[in-house]
Amino acid sequence: MAFLSIENLNAFYGKAQALHDVSLSCEKGEIIAVIGANGAGKSTLLDSIMGLTKTTGTISFDGTPLNGGPAAAVERGIGYGPERFNLFPYMSVYDNLMVGAFTARNDIEKNLAAVFRLFPRLEERQAQETSTQSGGERQMVSLGRALMTSPRLLIVDEPTIGLAPKVCTEIAAALRRLRDDMGLTILITEQNANFAMTLAERLYVLEAGAVRATGTVDELRDDPRLLEAYFGH
Numbered sequence: 001m002a003f004l005s006i007e008n009l010n011a012f013y014g015k016a017q018a019l020h021d022v023s024l025s026c027e028k029g030e031i032i033a034v035i036g037a038n039g040a041g042k043s044t045l046l047d048s049i050m051g052l053t054k055t056t057g058t059i060s061f062d063g064t065p066l067n068g069g070p071a072a073a074v075e076r077g078i079g080y081g082p083e084r085f086n087l088f089p090y091m092s093v094y095d096n097l098m099v100g101a102f103t104a105r106n107d108i109e110k111n112l113a114a115v116f117r118l119f120p121r122l123e124e125r126q127a128q129e130t131s132t133q134s135g136g137e138r139q140m141v142s143l144g145r146a147l148m149t150s151p152r153l154l155i156v157d158e159p160t161i162g163l164a165p166k167v168c169t170e171i172a173a174a175l176r177r178l179r180d181d182m183g184l185t186i187l188i189t190e191q192n193a194n195f196a197m198t199l200a201e202r203l204y205v206l207e208a209g210a211v212r213a214t215g216t217v218d219e220l221r222d223d224p225r226l227l228e229a230y231f232g233h
């Protein structure tokens with residue numbers, strides 16, 4: 001079984017169904033991107049992995065079903081960088097990072113050193129309130145907080161949203177290092193297909209809550225379904 005294995009996942013908000021029969025798998029050490037337009041279901045998919053939505057179907061991680069809610073998902077080794085970061089705006093960078101550390105107390109020193117190696121700017125700005133940070137810096141704090149949980153799988157919702165190209169490049173380099181140097185498995189969502197294709201090895205195209213196409217970057221580069229997911233029919 002794949003490291004992360006999602007089978008026939010349906011997700012619901014009340015009576016509205018946001019995901020339809022989604023199946024997706026991710027092998028250990030892969031970088032996977034889920035591409036889709038606004039409302040495609042990207043955040044719902046990641047929230048569902050964390051146990052934050054009402055679902056049917058199965059989600060397994062490292063051979064065992066995930067069905068214990070967000071705290072259990074974190075304990076199992078899934079780090080989450082959510083869409084709007086959910087940082088505490090009037091707390092410092094350091095304190096926001098520590099919010100991620102509550103399940104991995106024994107790893108605090110090691111993880112903090114790794115976060116600061118990856119994002120030296122956060123070390124310089126440890127005392128800064130996150131409310132005064134740029135979007136790129138907040139994304140770094142959000143990723144850093146996820147890394148403080150000692151994850152084996154990192155899931156990140158639209159890591160480049162609202163960021164300038166130069167900062168996107170920095171974030172991409174950081175994610176690649178996390179995989180190459182620290183062995184993390186990474187699942188991101190993106191609207192920015194170009195970014196996704198420079199970072200990920202395999203893609204899933206999500207449209208209206210369903211997987212419309214999947215394949216390697218080379219297989220999907222010129223696939224009309226990728227364009228349709230952006231521009232509609």
Ligand SMILES: Nc1ncnc2c1ncn2[C@@H]1O[C@H](COP(=O)(O)OP(=O)(O)OP(=O)(O)O)[C@@H](O)[C@H]1O
Nearest residue numbers: 013016018036037038039040041042043044045083
């Ligand atoms: N809390 C909620 N209550 C009701 N419907 C919701 C809720 N959250 C999302 N939805 C609906 O579920 C569908 C998928 O939304 P989702 O936020 O997962 O899409 P997305 O791909 O992340 O979009 P975006 O690119 O805008 O972030 C949409 O139709 C949305 O309106």
Ligand SMILES: [Mg+2]
Nearest residue numbers: 042043044083
């Ligand atoms: Mg979203």
